[in-house]
Amino acid sequence: MTIAELRTQADELDRIDALAHFRARFCVPRHTDGSETTYLCGNSLGLAPKAARASVEQELVAWEALGVEGHFKPERPWVSFHELFAQHLAKIVGAAPHEVVAMNTLTVNLHLMLTSFYRPAPARYKVLVGHAAFPSDRYALASQIALRGFAPANALITAAPRAGEHTLRIEDVVALIEQHASELALVLMDGVNYYTGERIDIAAITEAAHRYGITAGFDLAHAAGNVPLALHDWDVDFAVWCHYKYLNGGPGCVAGCFVHERHGFARDPLPRMAGWWGHDKHSRFQMGPEFEPIPGAEGWQLSNPPLFSLAALLPSLELFAEAGMDRLRAKSEALTGFLDRALRDLFPEWIEVITPAAPTHRGCQLSVRVMRDAKKAFTALGANGVICDWREPDVIRLAPVPLYNRFADVVRCAEVLSTIHENSHA
Structure with missing residues (x-):
């Protein structure tokens, strides 16, 4: 050619x-x-x-005109602004709206998810990761492992390509899960690997992990907005992603998080790092001393989200909805x-x-x-x-x-x- x-x-x-x-x-x-x-x-x-500038300026004008009353009075009240994203994100990652939330940044969300979903036991404390996991993920995992009293060098099991190959074979990942099933507390993989561009078979890895009672979580930084996802149907436990890559939210943009409804709506809520914005919306402003999590992924929120960052992201998600x-x-x-x-x-x-x-x-x-x-x-x-x-x-x-x-x-x-x-x- x-x-x-x-x-x-x-x-x-x-x-x-x-x-x-x-x-x-x-x-x-x-x-x-x-x-x-x-x-x-x-x-x-x-x-x-191009619409991002006007979207941010709309909130700047509201701030200038209304001050604190912007939380309740403008066309897009700030107190519920993040709720505008649930339908959009649910379609992009294949979830129900109550299973997704826009909050924090990717690694903060990963730490929050690990706090809830990495539940090591003396004989079952190891984590399976990919060979080219993004460094921040490995740092987060290593610190969480150490905080629980285990040695990261012993706890991290790496799925690697075969000799002479650059990418993983799904059958090798599944075999590794089976080999270490009695030791694994968590599988944490990429949806698409940042270095090689390889798309991981999320459904197959999740099924293999669940077969042995192992939690399955995913970093979708390079997958969200890039490839079709069906997190709910694949039965994924949790996932995190950023919005500044394929989802065009701008540098350092607020990130996203998925929690499967079987966890988010559990009768006994999972342990978590709690914050005010994750408290029940109906009683949040009563300022009570006991934390009552919002059902669904919103219950993992810590603080009210950065408004201007969300405003910059919204036009891109609307374009995704239009394009499909x-x-x-x-x-x-x-x-x-x-x-x-x-x-x-x-x-x-x-x-x-x-x-x-x-x-x-x-x-x-x-x-x-x-x-x-x-x-x-x-x-x-x-x-x-x-x-x-x-x-x-x-x-x-x-x-x-x-x-x-x-x-x-x-x-x-x-x-x-x-x-x-x-x-x-x-």
């Missing part, structure tokens, strides 16, 4: 793309020459919806497949795609190993207006996001890579 053939195909695919109009509703950063960048970094930070996850997923598979074929055809001896080839085993991120002068290639991509990101020692992550990326963006990335490759042989 040549660049010219790629361009012809991309022009036609962009012409028939039913979601193409969504791009105009995002702010695309500009290159130094004034042209739009080729932004392939939504896996790290999603682009700003099914249509977004279909375009994502087409975009990522187009990029995958281009890289494999044009650079077979220079670039290795370490993300699984099967669409069912990946999201919209491709992680590629550059065999020679990898860091120079990454720097040159940025200098030519292709925004992606770097992971040591030699991996570039490329993520064509279906809400705002075009097939033409894939071609532009391939063109720049082709020039870099030619220059390296000159």
Whole structure:
């Protein structure tokens, strides 16, 4: 496949793309020459919806005009503002509205979930994690394990790829659960791995864990808004995610949390780190001394959420509702497949795609190993207006996001890579 053939195909695919109009509703950063960048970094930070500014300004105006009365008087009362997100998030992660809540940040939510769901016993205290778990998850787990009086070095069991492979095989993860079933208190895995872009089979891992009475939780930072999810039907115990990647909520945006209704509505509430905003809404302002959790995921809230952060996130979730996850997923598979074929055809001896080839085993991120002068290639991509990101020692992550990326963006990335490759042989 040549660049010219790629361009012809991309022009036609962009012409028939039913979601193409969504791009105009995002702010695309500009290159130094004034042209739009080729932004392939939504896996790290999603682009700003144009409506986000007006949404935040609406709450600034309410604050200026109403002061503290903004909690109850404006069009979107602040005291119940977070409730606007339940329906949107439920559709994105496949849950009932009472099973999800927008609160805190991802690692704070993970600590809250571990406090409730990591219940180690002397003979059953270990945790199964993936080989390339995001460092923050391992830090959180290690600290929680140590707080319970166990040694993290002994308690963490890592699921790793086979020799010579980059990603996990689900049968190996299940076998590891079975092997350590009598020792495991918790399985905590990614929905999509941040480094390799591999999509994990959440349903299979949850089923295997539950078969032996093991709790199953997931970090969906790279999965929420990227791949279809069905957390309720898969019987997942809990999940956490951020909103600043595929869900375009802005840097440091308030995060999300899922708690299956069998836990959130239990007659005897799970132990938790309690806070005022998780207290029963009907008696919250009576300021009583005893904590009465709100049924569902809201009962894990600590404090009232950061209003302006929520206001910036809401327009993106409305775009997701308008586009629909099914249509977004279909375009994502087409975009990522187009990029995958281009890289494999044009650079077979220079670039290795370490993300699984099967669409069912990946999201919209491709992680590629550059065999020679990898860091120079990454720097040159940025200098030519292709925004992606770097992971040591030699991996570039490329993520064509279906809400705002075009097939033409894939071609532009391939063109720049082709020039870099030619220059390296000159």
